Amino acid sequence: MTDSLLSRWFCRIYLLMLYAYPREFRLQFGGEMQLLFRDRCRQVSRAPGAWNWLRFAIHSAADWLSTLFAERVAAVRQVSVEDCVRKTYQIVRTVWSVGRRTQPRGFVAEWAMTLIVFLFATTTLVQAYVVPTGSMESTVLIGDHMLVDRVAYSNPGTWGAHLLPYRDVHRGDIVCFHYPEDVRQIYVKRVIGVPGDHIHMVNQQVVRNGMRLREPYTQHIDSAIDPYRDDFPQAPQWNTSPRGREMFARDVRDGELIVPPGKLFVMGDNRENSADSRYWGLVPRDYVVGKPVFVYWSYDAPTDELEGWSLDHLFDVATHFFTKTRWNRTFLVPRAQQAEILP
């Protein structure tokens, strides 16, 4: 019997969904459930019509969600205290032996699997992001864990522009983007210049298209003038990256930077302590990941501990969760803000 492409896709998705069930249950019934699902698909495809498929999909999803929950609860109920201790021990062993795969996945690992499935689904729309540097200090702090809306500035493609809440990047927006020097890292900065803008700085003050700006969102920690930093653009210096030098050579004319098409000029709000477009050049529009939506957790920890989840950091969080969490920043929304034009 040949199956239609649609039913094969359904079966493949269902196979993935089975991984969300507890391991015991999956091992006992997974194969049969897959067969049953395939038979159902065939049954539905014998009575074709998009409506039938839709109903079948909704029914299957509801069945999956409700029983998933029930089986998870049942799996937890069966666990006694000594089981918990044993499983915790197993998990620690599992974590230690990651990569060697000598231990079967434990209880928490199962949950992690469920989470991964959900995260996989959600990362296309939103992404969790932790702020690693203080360059946006006063607006976002080191250790702010934020959700990033990946749809807002996404490339709309041919049809997406009409379906998605897409908007272009404006001046004053806070954006997350791939750091051009190392695309694995994600930075957060404020957009100062969009394509066509003429930009230069005088004594820490931005002059955009001939108009001086008052930027209420900035923080100035150093009143001493560093010409390169505060009277941008000057001649490239030792800490200007090759990309930065390229920008100076190509886009700076008559003491002003002219933002070329498809690029953005970004700076941190912590102006005197921010490695930004002044040093490493412009951000290609395609590198923009999204806009921060809100801070879901703000934790006061040094940068290097936030980058990966080390054991030290886990211990630190476990012991200082209540004291080091900046509760007043929870659910804070970093806002786009317009600069005022000074006469």
Place this chain on the structure above:
Amino acid sequence: MGKPSKPEDLLPLTPPVFHILVALSGEERHGYGIMQDVARQTNDALQLGPGTLYGCLKRMLAAGMVEESEERPDPALDDERRRYYRMTALGRRVARAEAQRLADAVDAAKARRLFDRPKAGLTGGA
């Protein structure tokens, strides 16, 4: 999980469990067979999804109401991964007790005039 001695301890059954028992009362069936039979029993009102069906079977196996069968009576849809299930003696007693309980409930409803006699024209093949 200890097996209860009295079938009454397992009552009331959830609708899927009861219909699965009814489906298995005549013959041994595999999962898809159970699903089809339940749909037939209820005029397609109860369509068991795989999660619901096997969640119920898991609990019924644990309670001793059903057991796996060694025989493979359905050659048309055979596949070695398919397992066949059969009702145990306890399962039969539980199903009987549940049917009695439902009948009592219907009688109680009738006594209070909550139950209309099914109209002759509407009964299909019950």
